[in-house]
Amino acid sequence: MAQTNLGIEPQTLKAIYGEMARIRAVDTAIQAGLSAGKFTFTYWPMTGQECIPATISQLITSRDYMVTTYRGIHDQVAKGVDLVGMFAEALGREGGVNKGKGGSPHISDPSSGSMVTTAIVGAGTPIANGLAIAAKERGEDRVTIVNFGDGATSIGAVHEAMNLAGIWKLPVIFLCQNNQWGEYTPVPEYTASPDFAVRAQALGFAGHVLDGNDPVTFHAAMKDVIASVRRGDGPVFVEARTYRLGLHAGVGDNKSVTKEELAVHKARAPFDNTKALLISAGICDAEELVKIEAAAKAEVEAAIAKAMESNPTPESETIIDVFADSDCVPRRGHYPIRSAEGDLPGERKTMSMVEAIRDAQHIAMTKNPEVFILGEDVGDPPGGVFGTNKGLQDEFGPNRVRPTPIAEQAIIGAALGASIAGMRPIAEIMFTDFFGVCLDQIANHAAKQRYMSGSATHAPMTIRVQTGGGVGGFGAQHSQSTEAWLLHTPGIKVVYPSNPLDAKGLLLSAIDDPDPVVMLESMKLLFTQKAEVPLGDYRIPLGVASTKREGTDISLISYGWQVQQCLEAAEVLAKEGVSAEVIDLRSLVPIDYCRILDSVKKTGRALVVHAAVEFCGLGAEICSTINEELWGKLKSPAIRFGAEYAPMAYSSVIEASQVPSAKSIVARVLAAVKH
Amino acid sequence: MAITLTIPKLEMSMSEGTLAEWIVADGAEVKTGDFIYILETDKTAREVESPSDGILRHKAPAGETYDVGTEIGEIV
Numbered sequence: 023m024a025q026t027n028l029g030i031e032p033q034t035l036k037a038i039y040g041e042m043a044r045i046r047a048v049d050t051a052i053q054a055g056l057s058a059g060k061f062t063f064t065y066w067p068m069t070g071q072e073c074i075p076a077t078i079s080q081l082i083t084s085r086d087y088m089v090t091t092y093r094g095i096h097d098q099v100a101k102g103v104d105l106v107g108m109f110a111e112a113l114g115r116e117g118g119v120n121k122g123k124g125g126s127p128h129i130s131d132p133s134s135g136s137m138v139t140t141a142i143v144g145a146g147t148p149i150a151n152g153l154a155i156a157a158k159e160r161g162e163d164r165v166t167i168v169n170f171g172d173g174a175t176s177i178g179a180v181h182e183a184m185n186l187a188g189i190w191k192l193p194v195i196f197l198c199q200n201n202q203w204g205e206y207t208p209v210p211e212y213t214a215s216p217d218f219a220v221r222a223q224a225l226g227f228a229g230h231v232l233d234g235n236d237p238v239t240f241h242a243a244m245k246d247v248i249a250s251v252r253r254g255d256g257p258v259f260v261e262a263r264t265y266r267l268g269l270h271a272g273v274g275d276n277k278s279v280t281k282e283e284l285a286v287h288k289a290r291a292p293f294d295n296t297k298a299l300l301i302s303a304g305i306c307d308a309e310e311l312v313k314i315e316a317a318a319k320a321e322v323e324a325a326i327a328k329a330m331e332s333n334p335t336p337e338s339e340t341i342i343d344v345f346a347d348s349d350c351v352p353r354r355g356h357y358p359i360r361s362a363e364g365d366l367p368g369e370r371k372t373m374s375m376v377e378a379i380r381d382a383q384h385i386a387m388t389k390n391p392e393v394f395i396l397g398e399d400v401g402d403p404p405g406g407v408f409g410t411n412k413g414l415q416d417e418f419g420p421n422r423v424r425p426t427p428i429a430e431q432a433i434i435g436a437a438l439g440a441s442i443a444g445m446r447p448i449a450e451i452m453f454t455d456f457f458g459v460c461l462d463q464i465a466n467h468a469a470k471q472r473y474m475s476g477s478a479t480h481a482p483m484t485i486r487v488q489t490g491g492g493v494g495g496f497g498a499q500h501s502q503s504t505e506a507w508l509l510h511t512p513g514i515k516v517v518y519p520s521n522p523l524d525a526k527g528l529l530l531s532a533i534d535d536p537d538p539v540v541m542l543e544s545m546k547l548l549f550t551q552k553a554e555v556p557l558g559d560y561r562i563p564l565g566v567a568s569t570k571r572e573g574t575d576i577s578l579i580s581y582g583w584q585v586q587q588c589l590e591a592a593e594v595l596a597k598e599g600v601s602a603e604v605i606d607l608r609s610l611v612p613i614d615y616c617r618i619l620d621s622v623k624k625t626g627r628a629l630v631v632h633a634a635v636e637f638c639g640l641g642a643e644i645c646s647t648i649n650e651e652l653w654g655k656l657k658s659p660a661i662r663f664g665a666e667y668a669p670m671a672y673s674s675v676i677e678a679s680q681v682p683s684a685k686s687i688v689a690r691v692l693a694a695v696k697h
Numbered sequence: 698m699a700i701t702l703t704i705p706k707l708e709m710s711m712s713e714g715t716l717a718e719w720i721v722a723d724g725a726e727v728k729t730g731d732f733i734y735i736l737e738t739d740k741t742a743r744e745v746e747s748p749s750d751g752i753l754r755h756k757a758p759a760g761e762t763y764d765v766g767t768e769i770g771e772i773v
Contacts, residue, residue, distance in 0.1 A: 054746070055748070056706065056707065058745075059701070059703025059704055059706075059765075059766065059768075059769075060703075062706045269708065272707045273705070274707065
């Protein structure tokens with residue numbers, strides 16, 4: 023006769039055990055395969071932590087979102103990721119859930135709700151907020167559970183994400199699986215504040231400490247937690263206490279503790295204790311448990327056998343899934359011709375770049391209710407530090423124009439998560455220099471999500487960022503040109519308009535683009551450039567350069583605010599008898615090598631000009647391609663001209679001299695033409 | 698079906714290992730989980746378990762150091 027006062031339905035406890043058995047079978051099979059040399063992938067064991075996801079699996083469905091970490095195989099199994107696809111992924115096979123491109127540390131499987139798996143400690147938390155925003159804005163009752171280890175409580179992203187979730191009351195559960203180890207370092211050695219739940223309370227929401235090894239109490243408490251989050255009561259932090267019995271990475275026991283201490287934790291581990299409870303409570307007999315374990319083992323063995331039949335993902339897949347369209351991938355010898363914008367709407371109005379950007383966002387938000395803006399000070403009345411969003415919050419409300427805390431990781435992560443759920447967020451970062459504090463979210467996550475997931479998920483988000491430089495007085499941390507950081511990161515598209523008309527059309531293209539796009543907005547241009555901008559919706563396609571001035575003696579190739587310097591230089595050069603063509607790239611990735619090479623074929627000379635540091639800048643890349651492709655047809659080698667190798671100086675005298683100017687461009691051209 | 702035994706990669710930093718000793722003789726019967734050989738790395742020595750039931754065939758002598766992935770035996 024089954025015991026009735028357990029505090030959990032017998033069938034639920036049995037189901038939890040069933041999931042634990044599946045997790046254990048997977049863990050055992052991986053460790054055996056690694057020991058035999060059958061597998062050679064890196065494994066971050068979660069032995070001892072089975073109870074947490076096994077229990078949660080009984081309280082959520084595949085509609086609920088999950089984010090986890092590289093030590094998350096147990097989470098994947100319990101969330102319902104197909105085991106064949108999971109093993110094939112861990113083995114780097116084409117049959118993997120992510121085509122073998124992400125591996126076990128990057129599983130993304132929307133069919134089960136396992137949306138993002140990160141190998142960067144703590145970085146999943148800002149992304150989880152974005153998934154939660156999508157659920158909330160769409161009126162769905164999904165909860166988002168983001169798993170991370172205790173070690174992640176020390177990293178800044180977690181603090182930023184928790185603070186944002188608190189202020190926006192997001193339906194997200196911060197699930198800290200406290201396994202007592204941050205890699206090889208125990209909790210008391212890395213923090214003087216080991217009571218992690220208190221941190222949530224400090225940020226204005228509930229934090230609970232639960233025994234993650236006890237399915238009965240954990241189930242009861244998580245049932246309430248999940249119900250409250252689903253109801254819309256805001257985020258909850260849960261510290262689920264458990265113990266990592268294995269190494270940080272590899273096979274075998276945790277060797278950082280004595281055998282005696284490990285034995286104590288093994289005795290407290292949930293697998294055998296749950297089994298014993300099922301028997302003592304009269305829910306299952308030993309024979310039934312043997313059957314459950316045997317079924318799990320058979321399922322896992324069959325999955326591995328099937329996964330091993332899949333072929334290693336071939337080389338031909340290398341550039342697939344970098345972008346939605348592989349033609350956007352820069353490749354030697356591959357210079358696609360992309361159609362230019364054609365005729366634009368006739369009715370026009372004089373606009374500054376600020377007004378053009380605002381207009382583009384207004385159009386996008388009107389057309390698509392899933393477009394929203396987030397960033398520091400973006401709400402009204404300021405409408406952004408530069409006023410690029412003025413009036414939008416008044417018109418569209420606080421949920422679609424969301425002023426944020428000063429927390430760039432939280433901003434980019436929230437945009438990323440919402441975009442993975444299919445929304446079209448526009449994140450504004452006030453200065454490109456601040457990419458330094460959120461580059462992990464941009465470069466490790468947004469840029470790589472499509473690739474790591476084999477296009478199972480992708481990030482159609484836009485990042486608008488203001489760049490200083492050329493205006494003087496902002497110093498080294500508000501004046502630099504950081505585009506090379508982005509250009510060197512496969513998976514991010516980058517546009518850099520030189521005028522209001524392009525800014526509007528590029529931004530509208532960016533918002534609709536299936537990939538993450540960064541638009542750099544030069545402070546020097548935002549207010550000074552005015553142009554007749556077409557009213558209504560129009561697009562400037564990505565990857566299409568524009569000829570701003572025709573010439574025959576040299577091609578000046580530039581982008582952003584340096585286009586204006588090139589045009590001024592071309593005027594001066596004309597008086598010197600040199601006919602300069604000026605090419606405005608507009609898009610840096612995808613890059614329009616077709617129009618670049620056509621121009622240089624005609625002029626026989628090229629100078630690439632940018633405000634970014636010359637050393638290892640885009641100019642070096644473009645010159646290398648021109649010299650390689652047009653060798654023998656050039657009148658002189660393609661050359662580059664960027665900022666000197668120094669931080670941007672506060673002294674306006676230095677600043678004016680350290681980046682190219684019309685005058686110094688003229689001098690560089692004259693030297694080249696005489697060559 | 699024969700199961701190939703290769704020098705495993707047990708930790709991220711491991712690139713080679715020493716097959717210190719065959720615990721089970723060539724041609725002997727093994728069961729899943731039996732310790733079959735001792736593997737030494739720069740960090741530790743450990744007993745490696747048999748991944749399946751069958752007859753163990755040695756394919757590499759003990760006392761030598763091999764790269765990760767080198768075939769050292771099989772279970773038939």
